[in-house]
Amino acid sequence: MELMQLVIGGLANGCIYGLVALGFVLIYKASEGVNFAQGDMMMLGAFIALGLGNADELGLPFGIAVIGAMAIMFVLSWGVERVVVRQIFGQPQFALVILTIAMGFVFRFVAGSIWGYSPLVLETPFAGQNLRAGGIVVGLADLVTIGVTILLTLGLWAFFAFTRIGLAAQAASQNQMAAYIVGVPVMRVNSLIWGLSGAVATVAGVLYATKGAIDPNIGLLGIKAFAAAVIGGLGSLPGALLGGLIIGVVEPIAGRYAPGELAKMSPYIIMLVVLVARPGGLFAQIQMKKV
Amino acid sequence: MRIVFKTSYDKDIDLHEHGWSRAKIAVLAAIMVLLPFFVGEYYLAEAANTLIWALAGMGLMVAVGHTGQVSLGHAAFLAIGAYTDSALMNAGLPFLLSFPIAGIVTGIFGAIIAIPAVRMSGIYLAIATLAVFAIVEELVILLEPITGGVGGIMAPSIQIFGISFDRYGALDNFYWLILAIVALVTWGYANLMRSPTGRSFLAVRDSEVSARALGINVTRTRSLAFGLSTGVTGLAGALMGHYIGFYNYELFSIFISINLLLVVTIGGLGFIQGAFLGALLITAVPQVIAIARDGLNANFGIDLGGIPGLDTMIFAVILILFIIFEPTGLYGRWLKIRTWFEIFPLARRDMFRRQKSYLKTERMK
Amino acid sequence: MSAVLSVRNLETFYGAIMALRGVSIDVEEGEIVTILGANGAGKTTLMKTIAGLMDPEKGQITFMGENIAGLEPDRVVRKGISLVPEGREVFPYLTIEENLRLGAFTRRGDASGDLDLVYQYFPILKERRKQAAGFLSGGQQQMLAIGRGLMSDPKLLMLDEPSLGLSPLLTQEIFGIIARLNADEGVTMLLVEQNAHIALETAHRGYVLEMGRIVMTGPCDQLAASDDIQEFYLGRTDETERGQKRWKRRKTWR
């Protein structure tokens, strides 16, 4: 029974990792680049939702605030791609890593300047509402998190699997030149994907905010979410979710049953084990080069 | 325009192509050696700090720049170097022994880690090293008798043959010590890169299949490279410990790993010089920003000190502008400037305009 | 006849290296034009510049009366130019069918007819259509690249060494297809090919590009008759022993 409780809590938490991880995968799938500012985009999204929704700010209804935040973050991320990221198009992936690390600092500064550095609580309709069934307590927020994550993963998966643009984005990540010569507007697709990942990050941020308070440094969570995405196999959306869920579930179970420091190390030990066994992640795509 | 006539293979094998570049290095070395006579404590301490970062940067450069093994965990190796050195010195070993041993211990640890990690590349390796970092961090907390746990430890004072090289007691000596170590490592690194071992590193980076076909044992090469990389990083860690004087595990945070990554990439991946330029950037630019901010306040009464995080933000913007302006790093830009002067009258204005370039998947090696 | 594509004084650089030094060519409606040239002459650079993959420093590229120099490559494709690039640039993790469907990315209508046609040309692609393209053999990838180029239903098809790595049988088939597309559907072609025999046979007109400059032009039969072409591109059959070839004849256009 207790284990069940742990697993459910872990799943909900893992879904948040998974959601942030989805953002990483989105951008990776479209450009094979890693956006180290993904966690900070999540943070910014959460703050924008707070700015729109909280009673002492704009006070819009929660749903509208979230959708509005998603829209704003979509436009913002899209613009960031157009104005900044695009400048290093075709440059080695490392350039993007440095660029996004630096962008993370800027995002934190922006959020800190607007909302201050003290923790704030996002007002949500699910706070404190719990469902009980057979001795297991499930927070409404957890249920919403799990549901939204599944929906988003499915939606994005379908986007890549079935839409023209989704396919084009993948093509662009594998060979930018070839994508261009079949007529894919690679840069514009990139902007779109960045926009999408901003919107997804917002959802992750809002759901994360249901668990506690937010401050400009919650983006640090991005590092762990990134690790989750990687052990899932960075190019795979279900992989990202699975990676997030693994980390999410391992944490509370190890926290409950593993002794002392081992509990803290266990997510990282799991990561190492997964990577040693499957060096390209759980859902690795072909690695070996055909010569 | 300078033309170098090569009359023997030694010209290519030598570290310097011609006397001129040798002279430049000599002048630079002389300036560095004489620095304590010209500058005050502030600048000298900053110079020592920059050299330590350059040393750590060289360490990471071997892995990232020369064998293409990205590491997000090098802070862990700094920590291992620092704690090993301090522990050995506390056990009574002199610095002259404890220091190299700290490097070797760290190197062996790194080399062992690299063996199971050999099939990983790029981002996957980066995450594996991040995991190693997280585990080492916990171990540092656990090994309280050696590391002082959360509380931290005081770095022992360096004495060599009865002369003090203490950071806070004898900064000049400490600076010269660091300078000598950095010079030695740089020389060894440069040697490595003109020898078969260095070439095998580059081979593994660019094409694993070809490297294998040429008889290069990829596992061993990558493990050696990672071992050398972590070994040098361990040396830097030991020095950083002495430089800070007092430290606990929080000194070696993930941000240090990220900063190191900035050092090698902004400096110029694959160039020894890049490690130095990158270290200069990461240590000096924030100071320059802070000094400029003070200057604004003092001279124009514009007080920006009250805007929290502004320094960091400006630094980030400089990074962004820089990477947009020159994605191949500071050293790449320097090479271009040099070429421009060398062929001076012939240079076209837009000679270095970037031609469009495209990426291909790097998932297959 | 009107020129579909006309290139004037094109200069393209790789950083400091000048790869095209003022190239001018014309391609007329419905014609196949081939470009011959030694290694490093700049053929690929010319193709890439026309396709928008590289920025020219100087010069005009006019396609159907419109200047397309400096346009983004995807816009160029939309205008009706398709490039089969050198060295099989396929999407390795996508399936063969996905690769081909991407070839029709810019087309509005249904492209399944063309897909069947490509499968008919290269049955092996149909057999493997659900497999990742990265594991195809070299020649199969080349087929895929050509097939993908055909999928876009272009007005001007540029082929950069289409026979690279193809078996003799397939090389013939490819050139058969090229000739047929040109004759039946009126597709204009710009062709770079190391196999000068077959290129000169298939094309109507040719240019010779050396060191980034056009050094010779004319109808293919005329070119084929030239001494220089025979010596350097067709390989005189009487000189196969090394002893007779210790010296090299200088090209007269240099």
Place this chain on the structure above:
Amino acid sequence: MSLLEVKDLAVHFGGVKAVDGVSFDVSPGEVFAIIGPNGAGKSTIFNLISRIYEPTRGTLRFDGKDITGLKAHDIARLGIARTFQNIELFDHSTVLDNLLMGRHTHRATNFIQDILFLPKVRREERAHRLRVEEVIEFLELEAYRTKMIAGLPYGVRKVVEIGRALAIGPKLILLDEPASGLSVEETQDVAFWIEDMRRDMGLTVLMVEHDMSLVNQVSDRVLAVANGKPLAMGTPSEVQADPQVQAAYLGTAVEDAA
């Protein structure tokens, strides 16, 4: 005795039988060509010999030794060098460095000696340079010595790859489509080089090639494969006369091309 013995070699990738029971011998000093339609399994045979792929069945013997169990990086040391169909050079190094990397199996110093750059290292370096310069001269690569691979035209890269294989100083060299993408003139050079490799350097050459004029010109024996299975083996003219080979591979071009 034959230098390379391939017996009943097979490898399957999922459902694809890329190579399915191929056997042949290559004698010392011979130029042996493998031809066959695209996807016949030619490159795969090379990959099996250089131990990049694990055979599903069959054995490989080189110089009398079973090499089926060796690792890919052990192969070069035995004296087998190869080139790749798609060119696998070290793009961010110069031509000279690429060739020097070919000398890896001959290195006599360890990394500590390298770091200290002991006089021995310098001596060794000079010796490697000497060998590499011979290769450069042989392949007429002088003009490209210090150029980065990334900016070289396709044809030159092909030649550099041959050079890198030669720098190993092998007994057997595997050339995967050495002439693809080369002009007639350059192909002619390749033909001469192969002749010289065999005659002056005493090399054995195993080659995959689609250019039948080159195959005819240089090879002693030819093996034709299709669908992973051997089709015909013999002298170039014998194999080309085989109706199966004509149907699957040559088409009607035999007459014009030759």
Place this chain on the structure above:
Amino acid sequence: QTQGVTDDEIKIGGAHDLSGIFAPFSVPAVTAANLVFDEVNANGGIHGRKINYIVEDHGYQVPRAAQAANKLINRDQVFAMLLNLGTPHNLAMFQLMEPKGIPNISPITAARQMVEPPAPWKFAGTSSYYEAIKATAEYMVAEEGAEKFCLMILPTDFGKEIEAAVLELAEAGEIEMGAEISHKPDESDFTGALGKVAESGCDTVGMALGVSQQINAITTARKLDMDVKFMLSGAGFHTVVAKGLAAQGVMEGVYAGAGWQDLEARAGEPEVAEWIASYKEATGEDLPSTGALLGHGGATTLVRALEAAGPDLTHESFIAAMETLDYDDVISGNHVDYSADDHVGADEVFVSRIENGSWTLVQTLE
């Protein structure tokens, strides 16, 4: 002439975390300190000298803290340091401060090393976490019948201080010890840890986590219907903890012990109200947070000591003046007094409990 002092200026330095994970403390602290200095400077400074507060950002990175100290002490030649944040950061900076005897005023870390071993130049603003928690735990034993304690802490200085205090009580036999759980700053699920707590049968949990983590953990415990009390340190004595999920009432009954009082209950007092208003004007924030209290307290101490030191300002005269300070800090609600053998300003510990979404003072301990 003492370093950092001219006829019309006193240079004070500070190395803070203005962009990292502890920015929630440093940023308001610096803002509040600057408000104090602005007012002093507007009134002509102290003995004709204006205060120039040079603020450096170390982003919670020790090497950058060492760099900041080098700059402030060796380049800017500051007279004293104020509100330096972080234990390892402070300790690293001590190496430069000690030889020159640079006074370190009210560092934002309540680690005992800030005043131990004693040195003339070390001054702490409030009692250490250790003392605050010890007093609070004793209160909880006495008043709430707490018997068995569990710990959920980050392995940082404040975590360790809390651990030390609780362990000491356990050794003294006053309480029993249950599970001791160490966490990472990036953890966000505490179900497992709370399971351990439940298993070991603790009735009270001493907690030293990030602010948001604390809210999260307590919410989870309430969700699981766990009947445990929570005890936080000064680092958790934060308005948002009380306010955050006030509507749900989940935070009710959470305790915290600190060297200062929560502001909200005293917002009616005229001086406090005035300060809150001026802070709001400067920052737009309705209620100054913990960091602001600390910043204001530290800056006030510094200003008072500078005044007391007289026009002839040296390190010696300053330290002597510090040791004479004895006043009530109305804003922090505590009493500040230093002496030659007491370099801790406010020695009281205030135990507060969340009631109806506000911190309510339940006891003051000396």
